[in-house]
Amino acid sequence: MLNNKHIYYKQLIKEFDRIRLTNIKKQKALQEAIYAEIPRIKKIDETLNSNGIYLVKCMLEKTSNVDDLSQRFRTKNTTLIDEKRQLLMDHNYAATYLDLQYECPKCKDEGFIDGQPCKCFEQALINLSCQQSNLASSLKTDTFAHFDFHLYSSEVSPSSRETESSDASAKNTKESISSKMPKTQISPRENIQNIYDNVIQFTENFPKYQNMVFVGTAGLGKTFLCTCIANDLLNKGFTVLYLSAIQLFKCFDNVRFNRKEATDAHRSMFDDIFTADLLIIDDLGTELSTNYINPDLFNVLNSRHLKLKPTIISTNTAITEWRHNYSERIESRLLGNYAIYTFIGSDIRVNKKYAKAP
Numbered sequence: 001m002l003n004n005k006h007i008y009y010k011q012l013i014k015e016f017d018r019i020r021l022t023n024i025k026k027q028k029a030l031q032e033a034i035y036a037e038i039p040r041i042k043k044i045d046e047t048l049n050s051n052g053i054y055l056v057k058c059m060l061e062k063t064s065n066v067d068d069l070s071q072r073f074r075t076k077n078t079t080l081i082d083e084k085r086q087l088l089m090d091h092n093y094a095a096t097y098l099d100l101q102y103e104c105p106k107c108k109d110e111g112f113i114d115g116q117p118c119k120c121f122e123q124a125l126i127n128l129s130c131q132q133s134n135l136a137s138s139l140k141t142d143t144f145a146h147f148d149f150h151l152y153s154s155e156v157s158p159s160s161r162e163t164e165s166s167d168a169s170a171k172n173t174k175e176s177i178s179s180k181m182p183k184t185q186i187s188p189r190e191n192i193q194n195i196y197d198n199v200i201q202f203t204e205n206f207p208k209y210q211n212m213v214f215v216g217t218a219g220l221g222k223t224f225l226c227t228c229i230a231n232d233l234l235n236k237g238f239t240v241l242y243l244s245a246i247q248l249f250k251c252f253d254n255v256r257f258n259r260k261e262a263t264d265a266h267r268s269m270f271d272d273i274f275t276a277d278l279l280i281i282d283d284l285g286t287e288l289s290t291n292y293i294n295p296d297l298f299n300v301l302n303s304r305h306l307k308l309k310p311t312i313i314s315t316n317t318a319i320t321e322w323r324h325n326y327s328e329r330i331e332s333r334l335l336g337n338y339a340i341y342t343f344i345g346s347d348i349r350v351n352k353k354y355a356k357a358p
Contacts, residue, residue, distance in 0.1 A: 012124050016111045019103055027100050034098060038091055041098075044084045048077060106237060119237040119277075126241055126272050142227035147196065151221075151348040152189040188345025192221065195341045199225060202310075203232045207277055209308040213334055215315055216343030222314040226280050229312065233278055241269075241276035245287040248273070252296045274303050278310050285317035285325065294327045301333045313338070 035042035055073045085095035102109050107118035117125075195214075202210055214222040230240045243251070255270045273279060279300070287293060304311050319340065323331040334340070 012121065013111065015124070016109055016121070020109045023101055023103075023109065027098065031098055034088075034093075038087055041084055041087055044080050044087075048080055051076060104237075119239060123234065123239045125268070126239055126276060142224050143231050144200070144228050147225075147228060149189055149193060149196075152187075152192045152345050154187050154189045156185050156187045186344075191342075191344050195225070195343070198339065198341065199229060203229060203236075206233055206236070207238065207310065209310055211305075211311045211313075211338040213313045213315065213338045213340045214343060215317075215319060215340060217347075218316055219347030220343035220345060221348055222343055223282055226282055226312060226314055230278070230280060238277040239272075240278045240280065241272045242280045242282065243269075243273075244282045245284045248281055248300070249287045249290075249293060249296060252292065256292070273300060274307070274309070276309070278312065279304060280312045280314075282314050284313050284315040294330065297326060298330055298333070301330065301337075305333065305337055311338075 031045075035045075051073055055069060058069050084098075088097050089095055104118060104120040107113050107120060111118055111121040111124075199212075202212065214225065216222060226242070230242050233240050251269050251273065281300075284297075301311065313334075317325055319335075319342075322334060
């Protein structure tokens, strides 16, 4: 994960130092306000500090009864800390109100645990190398809590089986493809609720090895659901690389052709494609077709499969077109190693627009 990323370490370490300093300043400000409101808490903190200094002094002077002093120190401190927390609660504050807050409690915003990069540091490396400003913006609003099932119709429509390709090779996989498609008539709302339930199970079981493909026409919520997943897993401390298909293959091209102006950033992103806890490829099928697309895509799918690294793909391309647009090997990987969820209904962006209309 760390290959080709040393150029970012210094920058990130400074950023983590800034985060810690900012949180310390916030704690100091809260502390001063509480001291003014509850003077007894200030006295308690002063006593705790003086007790600590006295204990250290005794330990340096190798006082014979240092063990007894340590025990008494812990007992007194526990009593004082309990009193402090009770005072805060008596004044309608949380007992931990004055505790130093961390953006990452695991590493306490150090970025490392026992000399190894924390998940938050690894994700920061991914974000820095990819400069995913669009995703960062979406993460503020695209959450499971904002998922609105009412944007999907509750009316049952004809089975959403995709139109079969006349291509002979596609017909050879008809039975396999049919097993991946809705078998009964179902409303778009019931369908999305089933997909949502499976997605929640995916996030709850993560990082258990599972893969998913979201298939359907534009505007059915595939990208939104992908971002919800990314948001949830990032909050749980996993690393997530979210790329559009165009960004994915552009990264391969930059590494392949060694464009000097983007070498470091794209080589770093290239590593993340294979090592991130979760890779999300959005809008597969929107990329420009080249001779490299098929081997590059197969490389990603196969490598992550061998490493048991979960991958999610969203695409507007019908299942029956996968072999024609890519290759038999890619189709086989997707049909064999991925749970495929077909989105049905009408464009929810249009539904949302009309729902807001007076």
